[in-house]
């Protein structure tokens with residue numbers, strides 16, 4: 001569990017299934033993401049729970065401290081396959097956009113990763129059209145790797161969401177003591 005000024009960044013719970021499905025039904029949230037069935041929404045949470053148990057980190061659930069409600073996810077995904085590295089990612093309920101919650105959660109997730117995971121860098125991926133997502137990457141100090149655009153292997157050939165861009169941030173240098 002990570003605590004920030006306004007958020008709890010925590011492992012997933014069964015109570016998150018309903019609000020996560022509500023997000024999956026919101027076309028504004030899913031504009032640049034492949035659609036999910038109810039079963040896929042639930043199996044996605046099952047997978048997050050399993051990865052948390054196996055690795056100790058994943059795209060975690062976000063809860064507002066003041067309201068105690070689930071507003072989405074943000075965190076560090078272990079490498080999904082040999083072509084992926086440790087990856088930061090996010091998805092917020094639409095009502096929680098535009099308030100700095102994603103940035104707050106992402107900055108805390110990166111700080112957690114530098115302290116707890118022995119990796120030199122963390123990547124993030126999105127579509128070029130998803131300006132809110134890569135805007136956040138840039139606010140975090142991530143840099144686009146222009147020669148690393150790729151087609152997402154989980155999406156079918158011809159799907160307009162398939163072409164992806166990649167950003168990366170390197171572990172900050174430790175100040176000399």
Ligand SMILES: CC(C)(COP(=O)(O)OP(=O)(O)OC[C@H]1O[C@@H](n2cnc3c(N)ncnc32)[C@H](O)[C@@H]1OP(=O)(O)O)[C@@H](O)C(=O)NCCC(=O)NCCS
Nearest residue numbers: 029090091092097098099100101102103125126132133136
């Ligand atoms: C991508 C996503 C997480 C970005 O969320 P966001 O709320 O825009 O991002 P931030 O947390 O950085 O918030 C920035 C905004 O909050 C505003 N803000 C308000 N209070 C703030 C505060 N205390 N601190 C920082 N920013 C604040 C900023 O001015 C900025 O406003 P703007 O959108 O008008 O420019 C969100 O759009 C989302 O969930 N999208 C759908 C899912 C998705 O596409 N995920 C990525 C797949 S690759």
